Amino acid sequence: MKRLYQCIKNKKVNQSQAREAIYRVFLENEEKCMSVADIRRELSKVYTKKVSLNTIYRHLDLFVSCNLAVVIQDDFKKAYYCLTGDEPLAFTICRKCNRVKKIAFHPEKCDETLEDTDFITIHKKCEKCS
Ligand SMILES: [Zn+2]
Known part of the structure; x- marks a missing residue:
């Protein structure tokens, strides 16, 4: 929550x-990447008031602009939102089922051109599809 309050203050x-x-x-689904439909469904479980899709998008845009979350698009331009942390991130996008998954990423073990990377996306089949 601290990062969110910092973002609200800055913006x-x-x-x-x-x-x-x-x-x-997001905090409760830290390891997941969620589409707006996923977020809306999870939100309706914890928040009883109605929130329009536009409002959700507006808040997500704020999270992304504060680097609290990143947005990953699959090949069909469907967006998935994932919480960021202190570490750089990598995401795999399955080229068959389009599932987006967060994976460990160690830039220091990779090419030096990856230094200071915020996140990378890797396109490959997920374990279910391979
Ligand atoms: Zn797959």
Whole structure:
């Protein structure tokens, strides 16, 4: 939550209960990458008030602009949102089922051109499809 409050302060936006609830959905699904439909479904379990899709997108844009989350697009331009952390991230996108997964990424073990990378995406078949 601390990172969210820092973001709200930096961007000078008002507090929003819906935004906090969405962020909590991310914290509870830390290892997952979620589509907007996934986020909406998880949000409805923890937040009883109705939140429009536009509002969800607006809050997600804020998270991305504060680097709290990154957005990954699959080959069909479907967006998946994933919480960021202190470490650089790597994501695999399955070229068969389009599942997006967060994986460990160690830039120091890779090519030096990957230094200071925020995140990378790797296109390959997931374990279910291979
Ligand atoms: Zn797959």
